[in-house]
Amino acid sequence: xxxxxxxxxxxxxxxxxxLPDNFWDFAAERIAQxxxxxxxxxxxxxxxxxxxxxxxxxxxFAHASYAVGDQIVLSMRIDxxxxxxxxxxxFSLKEEERLKKERQIPRLSRNQRLxxxxxxxxxxxxxxLPLPSVYELSWNLANNTVLFFSISAKAQSILEDFxxxxxxxxxxxxxxxxxxxxxxxxxxxxxxxxIQPEILV
Amino acid sequence: xxxVDIISEKKFLGQEFLTWLWYKSEERGGAILLPEAGDIQVxxxxxxxxxxxxxxxxxxxxxxxxxxxLQEARTGLLMGKKLEQARIYLAKGDYxxxxxxxxxxxxxxxxxxxKTVASSDDSSDPVAWEAKVLERIGMSEEAMHTIDELFRMxxxxxxxxxxxxxxxxxxAWIAKGAEN
Numbered sequence: 001x002x003x004x005x006x007x008x009x010x011x012x013x014x015x016x017x018x019l020p021d022n023f024w025d026f027a028a029e030r031i032a033q034x035x036x037x038x039x040x041x042x043x044x045x046x047x048x049x050x051x052x053x054x055x056x057x058x059x060x061f062a063h064a065s066y067a068v069g070d071q072i073v074l075s076m077r078i079d080x081x082x083x084x085x086x087x088x089x090x091f092s093l094k095e096e097e098r099l100k101k102e103r104q105i106p107r108l109s110r111n112q113r114l115x116x117x118x119x120x121x122x123x124x125x126x127x128x129l130p131l132p133s134v135y136e137l138s139w140n141l142a143n144n145t146v147l148f149f150s151i152s153a154k155a156q157s158i159l160e161d162f163x164x165x166x167x168x169x170x171x172x173x174x175x176x177x178x179x180x181x182x183x184x185x186x187x188x189x190x191x192x193x194x195i196q197p198e199i200l201v
Numbered sequence: 202x203x204x205v206d207i208i209s210e211k212k213f214l215g216q217e218f219l220t221w222l223w224y225k226s227e228e229r230g231g232a233i234l235l236p237e238a239g240d241i242q243v244x245x246x247x248x249x250x251x252x253x254x255x256x257x258x259x260x261x262x263x264x265x266x267x268x269x270x271l272q273e274a275r276t277g278l279l280m281g282k283k284l285e286q287a288r289i290y291l292a293k294g295d296y297x298x299x300x301x302x303x304x305x306x307x308x309x310x311x312x313x314x315x316k317t318v319a320s321s322d323d324s325s326d327p328v329a330w331e332a333k334v335l336e337r338i339g340m341s342e343e344a345m346h347t348i349d350e351l352f353r354m355x356x357x358x359x360x361x362x363x364x365x366x367x368x369x370x371x372x373a374w375i376a377k378g379a380e381n
Contacts, residue, residue, distance in 0.1 A: 003337060007311045012345060054330065069335045138338045147341060151308045176215035176307050176352070177207050183353040184360075191360040197213035200220060200371050201279055 002149045003053055003073070003136040011156070013146040013171040014178070015139070023141070024067070027167075031066060034166040035059040036077045043126050044081075048162060051077045053136050072139040076159055079130035083121060091120045135159065146171055208305060209255075215304035216283040218355045223284065224371045225351075235350050242292035243351070248301070250286035251277040261285075275378035286310075291347060298344045309348075314340040 001009040020026045036049030036059040052058040052065050053075045066074050095116050096108055108116070136149040137159070148159055156173065163171050172178065181189055202210070225233050226243040233243050248265040251274060262282060264274040278284065284304060291298040296315035303310065317336060358367050 001311070003334065007313045008337070008341060009308070009310045009312065010341060011306065011308050053334070068331050068338075071335070071338055073334060073338070138334075140338075140342070147338065147345075151306075151310065173204060174307060175204070175208055175211070175305070176218065177211035179307060179349065179352065180214065180356055183349060184356055188357070188360055192356065195214075195360060198217055198368060199281070200217070200368065201281055201375055 002134075003138065008149055009151055010147045010149045011151060012174040012179070013148060013160075014174055014182075015144040015146060016170045016172060019141070019144070019169075024064075027066075027072060028064060030166050031061060031072075031074070034162075035061070036079075039079055039081075039130050045125055046081070047079045047130070048158070049077060050074045050166075051134070056132065056134050068138075070141045072141065074137055074139075076135045076137065076155075076162060078133045078135075078158065080133075081125050081128040081130050083124040083128055087124060088117065088121055091124065092117045095120055145174070212305040213283070215307060216285060217359070218352055219284045219287055219302065219304045220278065221355050221358075221367075221371060222289075222351060223287065224374045227374065228370075233351065233354075235347070235354070238293060238347075238350065241347065242290065244290040245271070246288040246290055246299070247271065248288040249274045249284065251282040252285045253280070253282040272379075275375070278375045279379040291344060293343075293347055296340070296343070298340075300344060302348065307348075309341070309345065312341060312344060314344075 001007065031050050034049055036051045037047050039045075039047045049059060050061075050066070051074075052061060053073050056075065056077055058065075059077075066072050092113075096113060099108060099112070099116065100106070133155070135152075135155050137146055139146045146163075148156065150156065160171055160173075163169065174182075177192075180192055184192060222243065223245050226245055231242050231244045232240045235241050249263070249271060251262045251264070253260050260282075262273065262277050264271055264277070274284075286301055286303045288299065288301045291300065296317075298312060298314060300312040301310040302308070314337060317340070358364055
C-alpha cells in the first residue's frame with residue numbers, strides 16, 4: 001500500500017515554517033544524522049531512522065538518492081524488539097516458583113515480583129529479534145507538503161515527532177477543515193468558521 | 202483549536218462534502234464541470250461507509266455489492282446517517298483513478314493510479330526508477346489536487362447565499378433516492 005505498490009494509501013501533511021537557506025545541504029546533513037542504525041547485533045530495544053524507499057537496508061543514500069526532482073523521498077524505518085505479554089507472564093511465574101522453592105518461602109513480596117518481571121523482560125528482549133516496520137513519504141518542496149503512505153494513527157504520531165526532531169519543522173495533518181484554509185481567501189475562511197452542521201433530510 | 206478538537210468539531214465538513222459530491226456526480230450522470238479543467242467524471246462505486254452518532258453510540262453501516270444501486274446507503278442518508286467513506290472513480294483528461302476517500306481525515310485509501318508509459322517495472326535503471334517514482338507521486342498529487350478543486354467548489358457554495366438552494370436540491374435527491 002506504499003508509494004511503489006500497485007495501489008497506495010496516503011494522507012497529506014503541510015510543513016509549517018520556512019525551509020532553511022541552502023536547504024539541500026541542510027537536508028543532506030539531517031538525513032545522514034537521522035539515518036537508520038541497525039540493532040540486529042545489539043540488545044537495543046528500539047531504533048528509528050531513514051532508509052531509501054527501494055531498499056530498507058540502505059541508509060547511506062549514495063548520490064543523495066532521496067532527492068527525486070523537487071521531492072525528498074524517504075522511508076521511515078522502525079525496528080523494535082517486542083516481548084509478548086503471555087510469554088512475559090509465563091516466564092515470570094516460572095521464575096517466581098523457582099525462587100519460592102529455593103528460598104523456602106510461601107510468597108514473594110510485591111517488590112520481589114516486580115524485580116522478577118523486570119529481569120525476565122530483559123532476558124526475553126535479548127532473545128527477541130527486532131521487528132521492522134517501514135513507512136514511505138514524499139516531501140514536495142515546491143508546495144511544502146508531505147504525503148505519508150500510511151493511515152496508521154500510531155505511525156503518523158511517530159512521524160510527526162520524528163520529522164520535527166530531524167528537520168526542526170512541524171507537520172500538520174490536513175484534515176478537511178485545515179485543507180479548506182488553503183483553498184479559500186481570508187474573508188471566505190472567516191465565513192467558514194461560522195458554519196454549523198447541516199441537516200440534509 | 203488543536204487538531205483533536207478540529208477533527209471532532211469540524212468532521213461534518215468532510216462528510217457534507219462527500220454527500221454533496223455524490224449528489225453532484227448524479228446530477229449530470231457522473232460529469233462535473235470543474236472551473237479551468239472542464240468536465241471530469243466522478244462516479245460513486247459500490248462501496249460506502251455511513252455512520253451516525255458518536256462515541257459509544259457510534260453506528261456504522263457498510264454498503265457494498267456490484268449490482269446494487271446503493272439503496273441501503275440512500276436509505277441511510279434519509280435516516281440521517283452521514284457519509285464517511287466512499288469508493289470513487291475519477292477521470293480527468295486521459296487519466297483514471299479509483300480511490301476511497303474518508304471524510305473525517307481526508308485519507309486517500311487504496312488509490313489505483315492511471316496506467317502510463319513509465320509504469321513498467323525496471324528497477325535496475327536509476328533514471329527509469331526515478332521517473333517512475335516521480336510519476337507515481339505526481340499522479341497521487343493530481344488525484345488529490347482534483348479532490349481539492351471539488352472541495353473548493355463545495356466550500357464556495359457552502360459559505361454562500363446559494364447554499365439554501367443547493368441544500369434543497371440535496372434534500373430532494375436524498376428523498377427521491379430512498380424512494381426508488
